[in-house]
Amino acid sequence: MPELPEVEVVRRDLDAAVRGARVVRVEVGRERALRREGDSASFARALCGRSITACGRVGKFLVVHLADETDGVDGVAGAPAVVVHLGMSGQLRLVGDAGTERPPHTHVVWALDDGRELRFVDPRTFGQMFRSTLSAGGRPAALTHLGPDALAELPEPDQLARGFFGRRAPVKVRLMDQRALAGLGNIYSDEICFHAGIRGARPAGSLTDDEVVRLHAACTRVLLAAIEARGSSLADAQYVDLLGRPGSYQHQHAVHARAGLPCPVCGARIARERFGKRSGYGCPRCQR
DNA sequence: AAGCACACCTGCTAGC
DNA sequence: TGCTAGCAGGTGTGCT
Numbered sequence: 001m002p003e004l005p006e007v008e009v010v011r012r013d014l015d016a017a018v019r020g021a022r023v024v025r026v027e028v029g030r031e032r033a034l035r036r037e038g039d040s041a042s043f044a045r046a047l048c049g050r051s052i053t054a055c056g057r058v059g060k061f062l063v064v065h066l067a068d069e070t071d072g073v074d075g076v077a078g079a080p081a082v083v084v085h086l087g088m089s090g091q092l093r094l095v096g097d098a099g100t101e102r103p104p105h106t107h108v109v110w111a112l113d114d115g116r117e118l119r120f121v122d123p124r125t126f127g128q129m130f131r132s133t134l135s136a137g138g139r140p141a142a143l144t145h146l147g148p149d150a151l152a153e154l155p156e157p158d159q160l161a162r163g164f165f166g167r168r169a170p171v172k173v174r175l176m177d178q179r180a181l182a183g184l185g186n187i188y189s190d191e192i193c194f195h196a197g198i199r200g201a202r203p204a205g206s207l208t209d210d211e212v213v214r215l216h217a218a219c220t221r222v223l224l225a226a227i228e229a230r231g232s233s234l235a236d237a238q239y240v241d242l243l244g245r246p247g248s249y250q251h252q253h254a255v256h257a258r259a260g261l262p263c264p265v266c267g268a269r270i271a272r273e274r275f276g277k278r279s280g281y282g283c284p285r286c287q288r
Numbered sequence: 289a290a291g292c293a294c295a296c297c298t299g300c301t302a303g304c
Numbered sequence: 305t306g307c308t309a310g311c312a313g314g315t316g317t318g319c320t
């Protein structure tokens with residue numbers, strides 16, 4: 001399932017590929033993909049004729065910046081954007097030839113002025129796209145509830161520690177709380193906790209200053225390595241990039257989805273643990 | 289107010 | 305072999 005690194009890989013590729021292209025037609029095959037929009041016809045009308053000026057990201061949300069109708073200036077308050085969330089199984093696919101057969105579950109298609117198509121494909125339909133305008137800080141207004149981005153805006157350790165103070169919730173759950181820190185999901189919270197040597201089930205408020213410093217460092221280290229490897233593609237959710245290519249960071253996973261396999265550091269068996277309805281993974285020996 | 293439980297949805301798998 | 309039940313997951317909402 002796409003988390004921050006996967007979305008960042010898509011963002012970089014998309015930015016390089018479609019910046020300056022103009023949307024000439026929008027097709028909506030499934031309304032649910034636009035469930036935050038009033039109706040798909042007005043969504044399509046609003047996009048047609050607009051140029052893509054840049055592609056940004058906040059946490060797991062992709063932000064496609066569009067040229068303003070009047071002056072085409074991007075990035076200022078009030079400028080239009082389309083926010084895309086890939087959910088669990090969503091993919092953005094860019095094809096050069098619009099005649100290429102569309103995969104099943106292609107819910108939204110943007111036809112570009114150079115003949116290419118940007119397709120939103122999402123079997124499990126947890127993903128969505130919707131319009132939003134940029135607020136004063138440069139973020140889409142619809143995303144102001146998100147905490148700082150876990151890569152671009154990672155708070156300093158002392159500020160992270162303040163966010164953990166007094167919390168009984170497990171540190172893994174706290175890391176995945178998008179209102180506190182945006183971008184981490186089940187995969188990367190497991191890997192970050194492992195690299196920090198901290199059990200995910202520990203109450204967030206129980207972490208020492210030194211442990212928060214380790215968590216802070218592990219966060220940046222893991223996210224950068226995952227982006228370098230172009231993200232994680234696991235068996236079921238099948239993350240692939242704009243051109244359909246899988247990432248390779250799953251081969252570097254130390255603990256996630258590796259229950260019963262040996263820890264790459266100490267050889268102990270990786271344990272699976274329940275966090276509500278979710279499962280987390282960790283090394284019982286390396287993580288305290 | 290923090291922390292839970294649940295709905296949403298589909299494809300895959302384990303078990304019968 | 306063919307069916308069904310269970311599971312996976314992020315976000316948003318609503319309850320305690």
